[in-house]
Amino acid sequence: MFTAVLKRELRLACRRRSEWINPLAFFVIVVSLFPLGLAAGPNTLSLVAPGVVWVAALLATLLSLEHMFRSDYEDGALEQFALGTYPLYGVALAKVLAHWMITGLLLCLLSPLLGGALFLDAVSLKVLFLTLLLGTPTLSLVGAIGAALTVGLRRGGILLSLLILPLYVPVLIFGAGAVDLAAHGLNASGQLYLLAALLVLALTLAPFAIAGALKVALE
Amino acid sequence: MPTATELEIRNLACVRGDRLLFRDLSLSLGSGALVQVTGPNGCGKTSLLRIVCGLALAEEGSVLWHSESTRHSEPFKQQCAWVGHRDGLKADLSARENLEFHARLTGGDPGAVDDAMERLGLASCRDLLAGHMSAGQRRRTALARLLLGERRLWILDEPFTALDEHGRRSAEALMHEHHAAGGLTLFTSHQPLRHEALGAACRELSLAP
Numbered sequence: 028m029f030t031a032v033l034k035r036e037l038r039l040a041c042r043r044r045s046e047w048i049n050p051l052a053f054f055v056i057v058v059s060l061f062p063l064g065l066a067a068g069p070n071t072l073s074l075v076a077p078g079v080v081w082v083a084a085l086l087a088t089l090l091s092l093e094h095m096f097r098s099d100y101e102d103g104a105l106e107q108f109a110l111g112t113y114p115l116y117g118v119a120l121a122k123v124l125a126h127w128m129i130t131g132l133l134l135c136l137l138s139p140l141l142g143g144a145l146f147l148d149a150v151s152l153k154v155l156f157l158t159l160l161l162g163t164p165t166l167s168l169v170g171a172i173g174a175a176l177t178v179g180l181r182r183g184g185i186l187l188s189l190l191i192l193p194l195y196v197p198v199l200i201f202g203a204g205a206v207d208l209a210a211h212g213l214n215a216s217g218q219l220y221l222l223a224a225l226l227v228l229a230l231t232l233a234p235f236a237i238a239g240a241l242k243v244a245l246e
Numbered sequence: 247m248p249t250a251t252e253l254e255i256r257n258l259a260c261v262r263g264d265r266l267l268f269r270d271l272s273l274s275l276g277s278g279a280l281v282q283v284t285g286p287n288g289c290g291k292t293s294l295l296r297i298v299c300g301l302a303l304a305e306e307g308s309v310l311w312h313s314e315s316t317r318h319s320e321p322f323k324q325q326c327a328w329v330g331h332r333d334g335l336k337a338d339l340s341a342r343e344n345l346e347f348h349a350r351l352t353g354g355d356p357g358a359v360d361d362a363m364e365r366l367g368l369a370s371c372r373d374l375l376a377g378h379m380s381a382g383q384r385r386r387t388a389l390a391r392l393l394l395g396e397r398r399l400w401i402l403d404e405p406f407t408a409l410d411e412h413g414r415r416s417a418e419a420l421m422h423e424h425h426a427a428g429g430l431t432l433f434t435s436h437q438p439l440r441h442e443a444l445g446a447a448c449r450e451l452s453l454a455p
Contacts, residue, residue: 028350028351031347031350031351032351035336035339035343035347038339038343039336039338039339042338042339043338098336098337101332102332102333102334102335102336102337103330103331103332103333103334103335104334104335104336106301106328106330106332106334107328107334107348107351107352108351109301110299110300110301110323110326110328111323111351111352112320112323112324112351112352112353113351245301245302246301246302246303
């Protein structure tokens, strides 16, 4: 059943391309505007690169969150999920996984290219890729809680950002911090472990929170 | 002949905003029961149906299925089919994909999809995206879900909306079969049933204020 939900989500994403192209395009545009705006040399750019790429990835994820449950809520599919025999947290987890595959994973794959354009060295690029690989699923999971809480509101976008951004801060600090350490030739494994720990925490608790929030939204 | 009560609604009260929609509503449904909820717009018909299937909370009272509360009850979910005002179809999936997914979600048989579509006159638009269908075709697809799993209790919110004469006849034929097999149906509609045997078996629950 989990794979059936996942397949359905991916098939829907293939047919509604704007849903995953928009955040991706946003990510690329934001990162590529920085060199133009800063008018700085390679040294300065490689200094700000970890923060820039991470902030852009975080905002791109935030941009994609609002659609996560909105259409299911509006066309009644969510009601059928809630009344189905498959538990709602399983549905929620499958939907989050699909969301990550069409946003977070693609951001990860693009990040070496953009990091390279900002003059990050090879070691830092590897760490950047790893931090995004560990961090973006957490962003999707935590963001889904906010998306589920605000799904019943007509204009929940701002509220969603206010709810979720404080929870994104630790991921941002450890993620960008790890790349910064690597850029200075230091060992970043501590930060990577912390990101992994945050992911495990989100993975165990978020599905239940999302399911609870969705049930409340339906009432 | 009185039959054992399967679904029992006890002293239900419903408040939306700060308006009391109904109170002290009690109803017992046994095997083969068919109840049409009537009343003017905004009198709480949909709210009642949503409370019964466990999607919404009642202000007071309880809904019992085989003497157990229907809230978050697994045995109840396995026996209840809900066709709401919002039809639950994804606009970017075809009718067949929508129905096959629904069959998997509810533990039904995906192989029954073709027959179900045939029954509701959807044979010609199997692979049409739900977003390209007319309102009546979408409603037929939503009703076809009822044939995908054997559910004892059907809860239908305005099942005949947007249906043409033929669609309405097939919908009533489905309800009649369900009734004849001992299934329970609770539905809302503004029009009386046209199927004679079905009309004779139907009880009316008026929510007039």
